Amino acid sequence: MNKSAIILTISAIVFALFSCDNEDEITNPTNTSTSKGSFVIEQGVASGEMAITNISHLIFLALDQEEVLHNNGSNYPIITKEKLSTSQTGDYPMKLTIDFGSDTSICFDNRYRSGKITATITSYWKDSLSTIDANVENYYMATHTPSYNGTTLSYEYITECSSNIKLKIKYLGITNRYNGELHPTQQITTDSAYISTTLGSLELKTNRYTYFTEGFSTLAYNDDKTINTLYSNGTAMDKSNNSWIWNSKNAESTDEGLPYFVYNRECYWLISGDIKLYYKNLNNRQETTHIINFGQKTQPSCDNNASYSFMGSSITITLP
Numbered sequence: 661m662n663k664s665a666i667i668l669t670i671s672a673i674v675f676a677l678f679s680c681d682n683e684d685e686i687t688n689p690t691n692t693s694t695s696k697g698s699f700v701i702e703q704g705v706a707s708g709e710m711a712i713t714n715i716s717h718l719i720f721l722a723l724d725q726e727e728v729l730h731n732n733g734s735n736y737p738i739i740t741k742e743k744l745s746t747s748q749t750g751d752y753p754m755k756l757t758i759d760f761g762s763d764t765s766i767c768f769d770n771r772y773r774s775g776k777i778t779a780t781i782t783s784y785w786k787d788s789l790s791t792i793d794a795n796v797e798n799y800y801m802a803t804h805t806p807s808y809n810g811t812t813l814s815y816e817y818i819t820e821c822s823s824n825i826k827l828k829i830k831y832l833g834i835t836n837r838y839n840g841e842l843h844p845t846q847q848i849t850t851d852s853a854y855i856s857t858t859l860g861s862l863e864l865k866t867n868r869y870t871y872f873t874e875g876f877s878t879l880a881y882n883d884d885k886t887i888n889t890l891y892s893n894g895t896a897m898d899k900s901n902n903s904w905i906w907n908s909k910n911a912e913s914t915d916e917g918l919p920y921f922v923y924n925r926e927c928y929w930l931i932s933g934d935i936k937l938y939y940k941n942l943n944n945r946q947e948t949t950h951i952i953n954f955g956q957k958t959q960p961s962c963d964n965n966a967s968y969s970f971m972g973s974s975i976t977i978t979l980p
Contacts, residue, residue, distance in 0.1 A: 700860035700898040701939050703977050705908055706952055706966050707821040708855040708864055708892070710930060710979045713923050715796055716829055716848060716870075717881075719779055722758050724879045729758075732768050736761045744780070752783045764800065769928045771980075775799035775822075786844075786876070788833040796825040801980050803928075803964050818964065821980035825853040835871075838889060838920070843871035853894075857980075862906075864894035875925075882926035889920055890935070906939035908952075917951050927962035929979045930954045937968075952977070 721728050722739050729737055738759040743751065760773040767773050779794040802820035827850045835845040846869065853864045868890035875884035893907035911917040911934045921933030932955035940947045950968040955961075966977040 699975070700857075700902075701862075701896055701904055701906060702937065702950060702952055702968050702975070703819075704855060704857055704860055704862040704896055705864075705892070705906065705935070705937055706930075706954075706977050707819070707857055707980050708823075708853065708862060708866075709890075709908075709921075709935070711799070711801070711821055711823045711855060712825070712827065712848065712850070712853070712866065712868075713888075713930060714801065715777060715794065715799065715823075715825065715827060716846075717923075717925055718758055718777060719756065719792060719794060719829070720785060721881055722756060723781075723785060725881055728881065729768050732766060734765055734767065736765050736767070736773075752781060754781045755779070756781060760799070764802070766804075770804065771928070772802045772804060773800060785829070785831060788831060790831045792827075792829040794825070794827040794829065796823055796827060799823050799825075803978070803980055819978040819980045820858060822856045823854065825850055827853075837869055838871045838887065843873060844876040845872075846870040860896060860898035862894055862896035864892050866890060866892035868892075870923075884925040886923050886925075887920040887933070888923065896939070901943075903942045904939045905942065906937065908935050908937045910934070911936050911951060917953060918957055921954050922957075924962075929962065929964045930966070931962060932957055 718729070726739055729739065736759070740757045741751070742755045744753040744755060756779045758777040760767070760775055762774060764772045764774045775796070775798040777794060777796050777799060779792050781790070781792050783790040785792060800820065800822045803818045827848065830847045832845045832847055834842050836842050837845060848868045848870060849866065851865050853866065855862050855864065868888055870886050870888050873885050873887055889910050891907070891909045896904045896906060910919050912919070916936055917934030918932070921935060922931050924931050934954070935952045936949065937952055938947070938949045950970070952966055952968050954966045964979040966979060967974050968977070969975070
């Protein structure tokens with residue numbers, strides 16, 4: 661069975677059967693333990709934000725620099741661009757398909773992927789009021805890390821994420837919505853997103869704004885830098901029949917953290933910034949607020965780690 665099928669099967673079991681186990685602790689990559697329930701929420705929300713960012717990135721690459729998606733020699737993804745009408749003279753409106761196949765294969769950024777992204781695009785994505793309606797079907801991505809047994813090289817999963825999402829991306833033109841400064845601005849919304857990881861699942865709605873601070877005027881992707889504001893909310897479940905309601909948004913003060921999170925498209929993951937996450941356990945009614953940190957503003961490195969504080973300890977989250 662391919663990896664995508666495995667994780668979707670796990671998700672179905674979580675939702676349909678709620679098979680309960682007695683493990684109350686999990687160990688994260690830094691060997692710091694916390695309750696399984698709280699880890700699922702932070703991990704799930706961070707994975708969901710990463711999935712939405714990554715899907716947008718793939719669509720833009722397929723439109724502007726399709727060759728980048730094939731620079732590792734793989735046959736996948738299969739990219740097709742179709743006019744919506746045979747009578748139209750230009751490329752738009754367009755139906756775009758990015759097909760990673762039904763079995764996982766390594767991709768241009770060393771992630772493993774499967775599934776399909778289809779999008780109807782009214783006009784070029786940098787044209788004012790251009791709208792992209794994307795349908796994400798069983799899209800699976802995973803980050804691998806090298807592991808050595810003596811001199812033998814193998815690869816282990818760090819983290820993985822499967823998603824089914826209906827996503828709308830609209831370019832609003834130059835706006836001053838953020839901090840009174842003018843930036844090319846996208847609005848990204850979804851009323852239907854389902855994210856599953858190995859530890860649990862969540863459903864979410866989101867409304868976020870992406871402000872291009874650099875690189876928007878060029879076709880090259882690796883000079884694009886963005887800051888993002890968001891409000892997301894939804895429900896979550898884990899494998900032990902725990903369920904939550906939650907919402908996430910930008911930090912509200914300097915004491916909480918940076919008032920945005922940052923994605924540089926030269927990096928594979930969200931690079932810095934903070935998200936304030938509130939959730940309530942519907943089993944015991946306990947309420948919790950955490951700040952998920954994706955890195956410091958001046959962080960020069962590109963890594964797939966985020967973190968939050970739990971009972972005085974820093975808990976590391978790995979991003980898919």
